[in-house]
Amino acid sequence: MGHDGLNSWGSPLHLRDLSDAHAHAFRLVPSSEDLEEMATALGLSSVRKVKFEGKMIPVGKRDWRLEGELGATVVQPCVATLVPVTTRLDVPVNRTYIADLHEEFHPEQELEMPEDDTIEPLPATLLLSTVAEEALALAAPDYPRADGAELGVTQFTEPGKAAMSDEDTKPFAALKALRDKIGKDGE
Numbered sequence: 001m002g003h004d005g006l007n008s009w010g011s012p013l014h015l016r017d018l019s020d021a022h023a024h025a026f027r028l029v030p031s032s033e034d035l036e037e038m039a040t041a042l043g044l045s046s047v048r049k050v051k052f053e054g055k056m057i058p059v060g061k062r063d064w065r066l067e068g069e070l071g072a073t074v075v076q077p078c079v080a081t082l083v084p085v086t087t088r089l090d091v092p093v094n095r096t097y098i099a100d101l102h103e104e105f106h107p108e109q110e111l112e113m114p115e116d117d118t119i120e121p122l123p124a125t126l127l128l129s130t131v132a133e134e135a136l137a138l139a140a141p142d143y144p145r146a147d148g149a150e151l152g153v154t155q156f157t158e159p160g161k162a163a164m165s166d167e168d169t170k171p172f173a174a175l176k177a178l179r180d181k182i183g184k185d186g187e
Contacts, residue, residue, distance in 0.1 A: 009034045012125035020058035027053040028128055042137050045075040045084055052132040062099035070135045078146035085144035093135045097122040
C-alpha cells in the first residue's frame with residue numbers, strides 16, 4: 001500500500017512505522033458507503049462533502065501531533081419541526097499522541113497540569129477516519145433548528161377553537177378545563 005494509508009478512509013495508520021524525519025500530509029475523502037455508515041453511527045440523516053486533511057507532525061523521536069481541518073455538510077432533523085436542517089462544518093482538529101503518556105505524568109505528584117483533552121496515548125494503529133468521526137460528532141449541532149423554528153412558540157390550536165388567551169393560562173384554568181371535559185363526558 002505504501003503511503004496510501006494516509007489517504008484512505010478506513011485503513012489503519014501505523015505511527016511507529018512512519019518516518020519521523022518529516023511531517024506526513026494526509027487528505028481523506030470518504031466513499032459514499034463510508035458516509036452512510038458515518039451518518040448511521042452518528043445518528044445523522046446524512047453526511048456529505050466530507051474532507052479531512054492535514055498532517056501528522058513528528059514530535060521528538062516517538063510522539064506525533066495531528067494538525068488537521070475537517071470539512072463536512074451534515075443533515076439532521078430539526079428538533080422542533082423535524083424538517084431537515086443542513087449545517088456546513090469546518091473545524092480544526094488537533095491531537096497529540098504521546099508514546100510514554102503514562103510514564104511521564106505522575107498524578108501523585110499533583111502537578112499543575114492543564115486538562116488537555118487533545119493529548120492521547122500513542123496508539124499502535126491510528127484510524128484517521130475515527131478521529132474525523134469524533135470531531136464531526138463534537139461539531140454537529142446538538143439541537144439543530146430549521147430557520148424560523150423555535151421551541152415553545154408553536155401554538156397548538158385545533159381548527160375551530162380559539163387560540164389560548166391569557167385567561168386560559170391563569171392558575172386553575174387547566175383544572176377548570178379538565179373539570180368541564182369530565183362533566184361533558186358524564187363520567
